[in-house]
Amino acid sequence: MKRSIVWFKTDLRLQDNETLVKAIENSDEVLPVYVLEDNLFEETDFGTKKIGCFRYQFLVESLIDLDTNLRKIGSGLLVVRGKAEVELPKLVKKYNISIIFSKKEVAPEERTLDQKVEKAVWKELCLFEQCSTSTLYHALDLPFPLKKIPDVFTSFRKKIEKETGVRGVFPMPKKINSPSIPSLVLPDPSIIGLEKSQMDERSAVPFKGGETEALRRIDYYLFEKKFISTYKKTRNGLIGKDYSSKLSIWLSIGCISPRMIYSQIKKYEEEVESNDSTYWLIFELIWRDYFRFMMKKYKNSYFLKEGIKDKEAINKYNLNPSVFEKWKLGCTGNSFIDANMKELNLTGFMSNRGRQNVASYFCNELSMDWRYGAAYFEEKLIDYDVCSNWGNWSYLAGVGNDPRGKRVFNLEKQVKDYDPAGHYQNLWLKK
Secondary structure (H helix, E strand, O other): OOEEEEEEOOOOOOOOOHHHHHHHHOOOEEEEEEEEEHHHHOEOOOOOEOOOHHHHHHHHHHHHHHHHHHHHOOOOOEEEEEOHHHHHHHHHHHHOEEEEEEEOOOOHHHHHHHHHHHHHHHOOOOEEEEEOOOOOOOHHHOOOOHHHOOOOHHHHHHHHHHHOOOOOOOOOOOOOOOOOOOOOOOOOHHHHOOOOOOOOOOOOOOOOOOHHHHHHHHHHHHHHOOHHHHHHHHOOOOOOOOOOOOOHHHHOOOOOOHHHHHHHHHHHHHHOOOOHHHHHHHHHHHHHHHHHHHHHHHHHHHHOOOOOOOOOHHHHOEOOHHHHHHHHHOOOOOHHHHHHHHHHHHHOOOOHHHHHHHHHHHHHHOOEOHHHHHHHHHHHOOOOOHHHHHHHHHHHHOOOOOOOOOOOOOHHHHHHHHOOOOHHHHHHHOO
């Protein structure tokens, strides 16, 4: 009997999951596995955690949903805690696995882990195969080689829109043959040094993790309420759950794929209407692709203080621990910045408008080492995505892909444009 493992990572879904489809096609039995990595709960070089309580809770909910959906079609999810390069070879031996399927990574830390796993399972005569499942446009379909991907987003977007199509969505499997999989057990947050997350009634993301909720959100935002028709006008909002799609929180750990979102937008355009707003959500997905391909091109450079182009940043940005602490706690004295940081700390979310402003303030007003801000976002944001987070922070710090160089936000004008009556600031700064 030929058995395979599907190693789930940030692709916690059944719809449009090529690794799962390939495993089923090439195996008699499939063992779905998720490794809860030990280093996920370690402190970073910046004194922050790699994951906070809100993102962990969302991850737990997503794993539970994945397990539930897998069991409906004859399988289940085996969650093991430890190091993937140690735990996966153990499972290869125990279940006589001949091949492991997983999603392809681009960030340095994740790629290093994949290499360790591949080396370890090779010793057990087990193959290791990966699929590109995280982007809207498939890497093999790009109209330029990796080293010649344009560094300017507009050039990238125009060429890719003109010359590249979006592949279709893989259907959800109807049946999976699996060995017996025990009931799902996940560690309580307290066991791994995290507080239990508490929902704040003001939260803009009162959502649960999981593919089920992601698909429900798409149906609600597009077809039930038709909010996508005004997305471009409302996307810079600050209060509430519906000023933007909020799909980034499910995209971040792959409860839904960008191609699934794209397919639903195209369906909406055919059945309801097509306008600037429906396109703009696709435009945002292309931005997401762009940062992923840039990470693939520049590798570890995205994590250096000088980024991919500005050597002067080594002296330009420094760290003042007390100033960093005040920024984290929302105690800078700037009410707009503080309101956004309070929301982040109490909910695990911040609007796109807020993120740009607090990052600009951190880099340009405080002259702080931008990497510390990016690392804090990594800990706190439910929708943390390694490529988008570090790509956006370096962009705003002037050491990334922004062709204009340093991008400084005029906070007074930002408040006037987006919170003129102070409703957002009052919401989060009230006692």
